[in-house]
Amino acid sequence: MTAPHSFVSQRLRAVGTALLLWSALFASSQAATATEVLVITDSAHPVQVAAGARVIELDLPARIEAELAAGLPTDPARASVIVQQRLREGGQDLQRRIGRAYQDVADAWGLGIAKVPAVVVDRRYVVYGESDVARATARIETYRRTQP
Structure with a gap:
């Protein structure tokens, strides 16, 4: 027979493990959807901007x-x-x-953007030459799903 405190200790450990797993799952799902989208362009290269994207106009x-x-x-x-x-x-x-305007130019320069328009996701992935931001981000998401 187990002592009462041992039973309570096991239950608390099980609840703690469940909470830890739940919080890890929640954090990973947040990380997968919480993306930063930067659109780097200029007035000569109009883009179709998706909601939530930050637009950097290099000639501003x-x-x-x-x-x-x-x-x-x-x-x-x-x-x-x-x-x-x-x-x-x-x-x-x-x-x-x-x-x-100048901070945006510095940010784009810091990312090493080579040409416009450029769509950058999470400061890690970039698609050049695509004026439709939704299409560019979809290409990036497809790439991310295929990479380990």
């Missing part, structure tokens, strides 16, 4: 700079005053937009 910093420089006089001093005024009027939203 230049387009923002062109907005700021539009119609500036040739006199550098006057041009500087106008640009400073435009920056002030744009406020924090414009500053965030500029910062994000």
Whole structure:
């Protein structure tokens, strides 16, 4: 006959094992579906973006700079005053937009993107030249399922 504390200990161990297995299964299913999708492109290469994808436009910093420089006089001093005024009027939203645009370019550069459009999943898999993001991610998912 087993002692009562031994029985309780075995039950607690069984419940603990079941919880551990459940949490491991839950974590692995979350990892399989929690993917980051980056779309790297520019204004010359339009893409059909899927929901949840982060779009990086490599020429966005230049387009923002062109907005700021539009119609500036040739006199550098006057041009500087106008640009400073435009920056002030744009406020924090414009500053965030500029910062994000340059950070996006740095992120794409850090990934080693060679051409656009590029669809990158989990910063590990890339499909080049596909303008339909859903089709590109489907190709990546098919590849991932076939790899051990």
